[in-house]
Amino acid sequence: MSVAPVYLDHNATTPLDPRVAEAMLPWLGGLHGNPSSVHSFGRAARAAVEQARQQVADLVGGSPPEVAFMASGTEANNAVLMSTFADGAGGHLVISELEHPSIQRAADRLETANVEVTRLRPAADGVVGAAAVAEVLRPDTRLACLMLANNELGTLQPVADAAAACRERGVPLLCDAVQAAGKHPIDVGSLGADYLVVAAHKFNGPVGAAALWVREGAGFAPLILGGGQERQRRAGTENVAALVGFGACAAVASSELDHRIERLGSLRDGLEAGLAGSPDARLHCASSPRLPHTTHVAFPGLVGEELVVRLDLAGFAVSTGAACASGVVEPSRTLLAMGVAPEEAIASIRISLGMSNDEAEIDRFLPVLAREVEALRALSAEPVAAR
């Protein structure tokens, strides 16, 4: 009766698409070369990297020269924040409290270096309004950050409206689109952002490949210095295999996006219909504009961390929110920022679906979830006498 565990935590990372793996394999074995070399080995590597650049540019609706490859979404976000304030002249930075730690912690660091930071709270629907962004812009605001979709709740943010307001005031906008890529259309033209970040491993590509798209004419000073790779925007020999995989997963995502949105949405609806049958499950942000694959649900009175462990032991991988390097789980800052009570924030789990999930898995998951919730409820109800 040994059954493979079911993965329902695709916002943490995703399995590699076999087609992507196939594209990468030649660069993990037979082929090698430094894209900067003049010889045939180098030229082949260069060609592979440039093809990937085209594929990623196509995914976001940009042009290849605007795309700089980096090693992670975190690096790309850091690079933009540090670049903006690299002159040490200080100024004003606007971020939302929904942002990924790679933006929040970088903002904390800048704050110690003479930068004033305004942190915008999301409303109870998990969305930061464009008007709220416009309201806090100042003459000395040098950058605003608004993610396209939140990693915990899946809620979509009004980036186009916020970017328009920023542009009116001459403020560049960084859009972290890491969670949206492959699950939501991205078009830098209509979004109007000046910087946009995507990472391969969140949509069935390899870890270790991300892209920073920089609008033509927007300023950028590199974080990592060295050789002149990536048109002086990111030094370091290109990770050819990972970038080829990135290009491949971008190409697959571009061609399958509509199908994915429909497929993931249908799985998610089935999951949430099942959850609706549970009297004490409380869905978060279910009526907000959101990604098709993320469900965030609270079971008031329980501890989400305990539910996650019990589900893992029962063969289902979900999470309480953002994955933390130490393995220690704390109440979600995002939920607290939205005004969710700490007891309810602690009682929440995140279920994020992927293309490898199917209805049968959801059908197996729902009764196990109900059983584990019931078991925890029974333990909580038990008097603490039997000691």
Add this chain to the structure above:
Amino acid sequence: MTRGRERAARPASPVAGMGVLWVGGSSDPLRASPRSGEPPLTAVAMSGGLDSSVAALLLERQGVPVVGLSMLLWDRSQQVRHGRCCGSLDLGDARRVAEQIGLPHYTLRMDGEFRRHVVDPFVDSYVGGRTPSPCISCNTEIKFEAFRERARRLGAGRIATGHYARIRRGEDGRYELHTAVDESKDQSYFLFELTQEQLSRAVFPLGELTKVEVRELAREAGLAVAEKGESMEICFVDRGVQEFVESERPELPRVPARVTTTAGEELGEGAPTYRYTVGQRRGLGVAAGRRLYVLDVQPEANRVVVGDRDELLVPGLVGRGLHWIAGEPPADGVELQVRIRSRHPGVDATVETGVANGSTGACRVRFSGPQPGVAPGQAAVFYRGTQVLGGCWIEGALGAA
């Protein structure tokens, strides 16, 4: 990746000579699994050290469902050092070992409980002139209480630790605590406060093994921690006790104590009183031309009384928090052996209780011959042969008879 179900399906392969007594079983309601037919899930407390790693290994080899749990007890992320029980590097070792063995592993944040039940009382104890025994509180309040409750909520009906001690079931059905086979590693002293209920849900896979055998098992299995050294005596104190107390209580006035003899002779000023512990001989901070020992620490009077070794000898002790593991005093009398600190060899003694049911409360312990180093704050643990009968916390020395 190995999951619990797969292990449960695998044939059990008990380690020869391990001899852990699997008392209870599925007929025991305490151990009944919510899913009938499956053996109960056991949570191993994994510190990342050698002992708990091997405990996990042995349980896994028995084919019972096991989950590894680590406690984040003392967050020193600012000053991580390897080789200490609570540093995050050790939690990394625990994760590594669990993965090697094929166990699911999780980390539980328990630093709040640890501070409340162990660290704060430890500091208060030194400030109050006593010599704490934090490992006992950690077992009683953290490992076998808070941790066990957390494990239970994760579905684990019993917990296992890497303690060197043995649990047996007596003829009357009661659970008994016994010393480890490896006397040099025996940790039963630190477990004297365990109750019947706690023992009924605890497993000590190392109790029948020597440290040498434990290390050999780790080596054979290629565990990443096989060559790791011993953990330090008090896992959260990485400097001297005095420095630790001062860092925890920065508001404490650092007044040098007056050091005097029993006769009232002033020997000068030493360190603050919380630096001293009864029986201490080195680092008294004063010179007297002869070997002196701390006899009494009196924070209210800001005084430390010192004297000759003979003056350390007392006929017995006054205790509080008397605890009998069986739930009541032994029916055949209270003549037993007592250990008044963890490495004390033990001395014959009788226990006098004023309390009828004997489960808690005040008591006196009278030694068969005078003993040095009765330190308030330490535990007096009662033995009969290999069996731990119970114990009490030392309040002070019994006056001369």
